[in-house]
Amino acid sequence: MYVRWLRLSTGLILATYIILHLLNLALGLLSIGAMEGFRKAVTEIWYHPVGGILLYFSFLTHFLLALWSLYRRSNLRLKAWEAMQLTLGLLILPLAASHIIGIRLRAELFHVEVTYPQVVAKYWLEPWLGWKQVILVLVIWLHMTIGLHYWLRLKAWYPKALPVLYLAAALLPVLALLGLARTGLTIAPELASPEWVARLFAPYMPQQEAVLKPIEHWSLAVMAGMLLATLAAREIRRAVRNRYGSFRMSLESGRRVIAPVGLTMLEAIRAAGIPHASVCGGSGRCTTCRVRVNAGLDALPLPNDTERRALSRIEAPRNVRLACQTRPRRDLAVMPLLPPSASAQVARRLGAVQGHEQTVTVMFLDLRGSTALGERMLPYDAVFVLNRFFAEMSAALKETNGHYAQFNGDGLMALYGLERGVEAGCRDALAGAAAMFRRLAALNESLEAEMGQALQMGIGIHTGEAIVGTMGPPDAPTLTAVGDTVNVAARLESETKTFGCRIVVSETTAAGSGYDFARFPRHTAELRGRTEPLPVFAVDDADALTMQPA
Ligand code: HEM
Ligand code: FES
Structure with a gap:
């Protein structure tokens, strides 16, 4: 519950940051002056002590939660959108490291104000950096829109708002990249003059690079290390769990699933390649994964907070449990209550339990x-x-x-x-x-x-x-x-x-x-x-x- 709330709130802070940032880039379509004016206004938020701390905290926490999510999942048989969100999410910080360190850390450590013409000139002079930035924008945007879509999808008003949201989601990154390109084309003629370039980058001192470059390399190494450590920890946990044996789950359809103790029912069902409803991706919010436990109910661990809340919302009787939250330790028999294709709307209807x-x-x-x-x-x-x-x-x-x-x-x-x-x-x-x-x-x-x-x-x-x-x-x-x-x-x-x-x-x-x-x-x-x-x-x-x- 707490983890989900933290992931969502840090995600929303980052989303605010990214949306403002892309709007800023899009202003490049008007003029460099408009872009710089907006940047100065937005800087007031993110360079303010409160805004700054919120932003750093969100980046760090959100990244750590991504690793936690990787660790917690007992198997990596994810739905396509979950896998994409996780992979894109893990790519963001490594892709953004040089950008964040070169701009924000430079500003913090050396009190240098980095401007759009400087950044865009750098991309024009070193195109691979520019392309990396284009990829970063698309990666972040896709990751964010998937996250927002799967969060909001459960809200009743969402289907109506969808056309407008789709349009905004498609337009903003395109406008931002066009703004970036136009700024580049505007300053491109000046780049032929070495004096102009030297003046532009005058505030960038060689000693700054000497400090920032190693930090960038180290941060990439630390992130890679954390990722590897997480994967290793998963393997260790799995080995330990396998020693604790397995449970056998009979489904109403006659299928039988055997899985190591520690897996949720949903993970076990999915690992066996059986489709099962899970609109919210297993976060205990949609209740579409609900099952009726026909045998083995008393040996099941009690519902956690998330599950208890969701079950009371749908007024479920005691023998109904969420497959995505329950980790059986003993054999049991269950009956899925909604078809694999069930939508959030169906789940909201009263009576869908009994x-x-x-x-x-x-x-x-x-x-x-x-x-x-x-x-x-x-x-x-x-x-x-x-x-x-x-x-x-x-x-x-x-x-x-x-x-x-x-x-x-x-x-x-x-x-x-x-x-x-x-x-x-x-x-x-x-x-x-x-x-x-x-x-x-x-x-x-x-x-x-x-x-x-x-x-x-x-x-x-x-x-x-x-x-x-x-x-x-x-x-x-x-x-x-x-x-x-x-x-x-x-x-x-x-x-x-x-x-x-x-x-x-x-x-x-x-x-x-x-x-x-x-x-x-x-x-x-x-x-x-x-x-x-x-x-x-x-x-x-x-x-x-x-x-x-x-
Ligand atoms: C920079 C901008 C970012 C934005 C706007 C953003 C936004 C979001 C949003 C809105 C969600 C959905 C939250 C929910 O459903 O509870 C989410 C989930 C997620 N984010 Fe981010 N995020 C960003 C950066 C990152 C970074 C840097 C990482 C990792 C390195 C990351 C990894 C994840 C993961 C793994 C999930 C979902 C995990 C799961 O479903 O188990 N995100 N993000
Ligand atoms: S999958 Fe949504 S509550 Fe279990």
Whole structure:
């Protein structure tokens, strides 16, 4: 917990530093004067005692944490992005050493103010230094954007902000490098004059180089030594651990994993090449790696702080643990609770751990005459048409906050109001039905033109208590609902034929939405298995459902 917080806060301080630095370089596109003006302003922050200490502390701590992270990982089977972040992170300081020492340390030790024209002139005179700097900018930027992306990805607002952030992330380094290039081109003609160059570098005394060069070499050697020491320490730890034996973990799918004690469940599962959800990369924040422990629960070590906090956030029962945080010592049997492809959004939904009761709006959609469709068309065409149909329906679900819960060949079941509350759920479901019919009409236009076919469907909507949870076969569980409310919604869908309309909405949903349903015919539906008839509204004009509150 503490380590993660420290890594993130030092990362954010470094990110602030880097963003300001790149903005500064980008100003080179305007003029050297603008660049120097901004540099002087930014210097106020980072050469201030507080700013300076924060910056040094962040660099050092962040680097040490990178080594710690390398040491802690029991195996180096990382996801591509984790491996890239770690490698790029470890490259930053060695690549930046000469830059930091040549500028900052020179300023600190000899009170020399290093300017952009001096630095850029150096790159022009020694191009390999310039190229190293270009690589450094890209390495830092990639490392930082991966870090920020995987941190922010878990926030609910992030998907919406993504286009703007992508644009900024792509533009800033490009503008910075262009600024650097333009500054170089501006001073290039002057570089032909030895007097100009001598004047520019007048503050750089040979005795400064005599002090700084050895420091640079030593710092590189120390960093390489620390890296090697970390790798050696990992090997020693592994050898010691192997002496402590191994544990055997049976997975619900029937696979069995044997791993040395000391590995987390997630590391053990990954080492065996089995995919497992881990959106946050194993830092105990996303909870997508959660498993239910079916055997061996009592022999497991108690959850650490990070795990305890995450589990209480999702109200997990005692037998649910985070695979990325738990290091088993004895044999056990577990069942992964989310599919390997689970996203952070799925993990946030309540009920993704176990069933719980919730008032939801359930929608059933049925495609009419799909059997006839199969008879009238070539199988290939029928599959093509059905796929287009379901693509349209799931797009409508998405745009109206619906959750796709089940698919049964010629229809689907959707849930509304899982996160947004009952009233919003009722309204979203009505908007969803309208959107579906709108999309169906557009699809039918092209289907009629292409193959002389049009599709018809009916929708039933009802709101009430249901048991919501992750259910289904172990390798493809989905978040769905069961209970009387679900059965009623399914029956209402078939009532569309009785009432000769497209949509049947229960009075409960109509009332829950707060909309005025007086304009629609009201009926009472006699449903199989129910003693009481259910008041419903028969809706034929789906667009009339997108209305204002009464
Ligand atoms: C100079 C600018 C740098 C910036 C802006 C930066 C930014 C970040 C950010 C935002 C994170 C994500 C934090 C989190 O998810 O908790 C991160 C993680 C990381 N950084 Fe940096 N960083 C910088 C330099 C470095 C350096 C110099 C190193 C190492 C030598 C490094 C190594 C790492 C590692 C290894 C991680 C992730 C480790 C893990 O996931 O286990 N970073 N960085
Ligand atoms: S992988 Fe995110 S909490 Fe375990």
